[in-house]
Amino acid sequence: MTGDAWVAREEVRLLVVDPRAREVEVARFAELPRFLGAGDVVVVNDAATIPGVLRGSTSCGAFVEARVIETEPLRAILFGPGDHTIRTEDRAPPPRVFAGDRLHFPGLIVRIANVSPISPRLVELTIDGGATVAELWRAIYRAGAPIQYAHRREPLPMWAVQTAYATRPWAAEMPSAGRPLTWEILLALRRRGAEVVALTHAAGPSATGDAALDAALPLPERYEIPEATARAVNAAHRRGGRVIAIGTTVVRALEANATAAPTASTKFGPTDRVLVEIECQAQEGLSPQVKVDLLNARGDVLRTLDAPALTDGRLRMTLPVASLANSTYVLRIEAAAGEQTAQQWVAFRIAR
Amino acid sequence: MLTARAQGDDMDLQGTSAIVTGASRGLGRALAEALASAGVKVVAVARHEGPLGDLVAGIRARGGVAHAIAADVANKDAVHRVIGQATALVGPIDLAIHNASTLGPVPLRLLLDTDCEDLAAVLETNLVGPFRMTKAIAGQMALRGRGTIVHVSSDAAVSAYPRWGAYGVSKAAQDHLSRILAAELEGTGVRVLAIDPGEMDTEMHAAAIPDADRASLARPADVAAKIVAMIRSDRPTGARLEAAQW
Numbered sequence: 001m002t003g004d005a006w007v008a009r010e011e012v013r014l015l016v017v018d019p020r021a022r023e024v025e026v027a028r029f030a031e032l033p034r035f036l037g038a039g040d041v042v043v044v045n046d047a048a049t050i051p052g053v054l055r056g057s058t059s060c061g062a063f064v065e066a067r068v069i070e071t072e073p074l075r076a077i078l079f080g081p082g083d084h085t086i087r088t089e090d091r092a093p094p095p096r097v098f099a100g101d102r103l104h105f106p107g108l109i110v111r112i113a114n115v116s117p118i119s120p121r122l123v124e125l126t127i128d129g130g131a132t133v134a135e136l137w138r139a140i141y142r143a144g145a146p147i148q149y150a151h152r153r154e155p156l157p158m159w160a161v162q163t164a165y166a167t168r169p170w171a172a173e174m175p176s177a178g179r180p181l182t183w184e185i186l187l188a189l190r191r192r193g194a195e196v197v198a199l200t201h202a203a204g205p206s207a208t209g210d211a212a213l214d215a216a217l218p219l220p221e222r223y224e225i226p227e228a229t230a231r232a233v234n235a236a237h238r239r240g241g242r243v244i245a246i247g248t249t250v251v252r253a254l255e256a257n258a259t260a261a262p263t264a265s266t267k268f269g270p271t272d273r274v275l276v277e278i279e280c281q282a283q284e285g286l287s288p289q290v291k292v293d294l295l296n297a298r299g300d301v302l303r304t305l306d307a308p309a310l311t312d313g314r315l316r317m318t319l320p321v322a323s324l325a326n327s328t329y330v331l332r333i334e335a336a337a338g339e340q341t342a343q344q345w346v347a348f349r350i351a352r
Numbered sequence: 353m354l355t356a357r358a359q360g361d362d363m364d365l366q367g368t369s370a371i372v373t374g375a376s377r378g379l380g381r382a383l384a385e386a387l388a389s390a391g392v393k394v395v396a397v398a399r400h401e402g403p404l405g406d407l408v409a410g411i412r413a414r415g416g417v418a419h420a421i422a423a424d425v426a427n428k429d430a431v432h433r434v435i436g437q438a439t440a441l442v443g444p445i446d447l448a449i450h451n452a453s454t455l456g457p458v459p460l461r462l463l464l465d466t467d468c469e470d471l472a473a474v475l476e477t478n479l480v481g482p483f484r485m486t487k488a489i490a491g492q493m494a495l496r497g498r499g500t501i502v503h504v505s506s507d508a509a510v511s512a513y514p515r516w517g518a519y520g521v522s523k524a525a526q527d528h529l530s531r532i533l534a535a536e537l538e539g540t541g542v543r544v545l546a547i548d549p550g551e552m553d554t555e556m557h558a559a560a561i562p563d564a565d566r567a568s569l570a571r572p573a574d575v576a577a578k579i580v581a582m583i584r585s586d587r588p589t590g591a592r593l594e595a596a597q598w
Contacts, residue, residue, distance in 0.1 A: 141437040158432035167492040
């Protein structure tokens with residue numbers, strides 16, 4: 001079997017929109033270097049794809065499929081009987097599980113740490129029985145398969161879901177915009193004077209089969225932008241060069257970094273509780289209504305928090321961060337009193 | 353002419369990551385130990401788990417970082433699993449040493465007596481396996497602008513020894529794989545070297561030449577130390593180096 005049975009990677013079509021010339025052109029990825037040159041910076045997501053689909057059982061012997069979508073912390077989406085040939089939205093729900101339950105997979109036993117309030121399919125897991133992270137990776141790479149969907153029946157081989165520069169396995173699904181980038185193209189870009197740099201973004205799953213959970217996608221995704229990449233992107237902006245993000249995961253990481261990073265230098269560990277204290281004064285006689293939302297770095301509301309009543313014009317609340325993945329978050333505090341409204345943002349970062 | 357040593361051990365390996373194939377015994381094992389002693393995080397790959405366990409335990413006991421992955425480099429399905437797991441464990445790979453290799457059936461036979469399937473199997477382990485693994489590693493190296501790929505070669509790649517046909521052909525092809533990779537990756541910061549370790553006192557040597565005078569053979573640990581020095585040197589990409597001349 002060849003690596004990619006359908007279209008050669010660089011033959012994938014490329015729609016080129018030039019807003020200044022008001023021109024639209026259909027090209028091939030192989031031609032990408034023609035459109036770029038000195039001063040431009042191409043940013044790729046170098047996350048390799050985890051073969052995160054594990055098939056096992058609950059302690060009662062019920063079948064369960066876990067799709068590992070993140071390893072720090074360990075999170076998975078659970079399914080009941082069936083396999084990828086059944087459409088995701090038609091897959092049987094997983095057996096009912098609760099915090100503390102064990103799941104058994106080949107070479108790996110995990111314990112459910114918590115079940116998401118969004119969906120019983122989304123769980124955070126801990127490795128059981130004193131096993132190490134190395135043993136988790138060994139089990140994943142021995143028995144796991146890449147996430148795949150019903151449009152292709154034959155199992156996807158590992159090499160079909162990796163980019164030509166795949167590095168650390170952070171992605172639940174392939175950062176596929178980079179799939180057509182062959183080294184022929186990447187080296188041609190560099191010869192033309194364009195820089196090719198990388199960040200790592202833990203691209204999450206594209207579907208979960210659960211409407212509520214699908215609506216919450218993308219879940220918080222960790223990312224890492226190397227210093228050299230940040231420098232290259234900033235320099236390109238300064239000189240008016242173009243920054244070409246290969247795929248939405250790169251856009252998400254760069255945007256989150258651009259908007260939230262300057263104020264998000266505070267790091268928190270998993271056992272920390274973030275204390276939020278805000279002064280909130282309204283005109284006399286009016287009592288402000290306060291609403292606090294937890295947003296991901298893209299500005300999507302992850303959940304609305306219970307805001308306690310004001311005490312002497314101050315709001316004090318604590319936010320446990322144990323259930324948050326490594327990422328940047330924003331608290332949006334909105335206060336309204338009569339005609340008056342006020343908004344404030346607080347960005348913070350979880351790093352373990 | 354300057355010796356390589358005079359050119360300086362200018363590359364600090366401390367804290368870098370390496371993958372070594374064929375690491376359960378002989379030169380591969382010695383290389384894994386030498387690299388770990390130099391502060392390299394080592395992923396040791398071999399077909400059988402048992403001997404790797406001892407190796408990794410030994411390195412860890414000395415304060416080093418090592419992980420074992422049991423896999424056959426000739427198995428296409430294993431390649432991305434090995435590299436993905438290795439990268440998860442020790443981070444982006446800075447050094448890959450393609451050391452695993454097979455002689456084919458011993459006693460060694462004339463080419464005309466060699467089964468076609470045996471030649472193909474030798475090429476699969478000694479040439480195609482390293483090629484696949486390099487495909488999965490060199491891209492991440494080129495993106496980061498640094499990395500070293502080492503092919504462990506042999507004098508059988510250069511000299512035409514009767515009865516060393518399958519092995520010699522595979523090693524000659526691997527030398528050329530090394531040169532072409534080096535040419536294609538010129539300017540990316542990825543260095544590709546072929547290193548001939550010379551004759552060593554190993555199980556492989558005993559299988560090929562059972563009546564050799566073992567006292568005349570180099571010890572794998574000594575050769576491994578030289579190879580680590582070669583890797584630290586500034587020898588250019590595409591070079592073919594001989595341990596006996598170092």
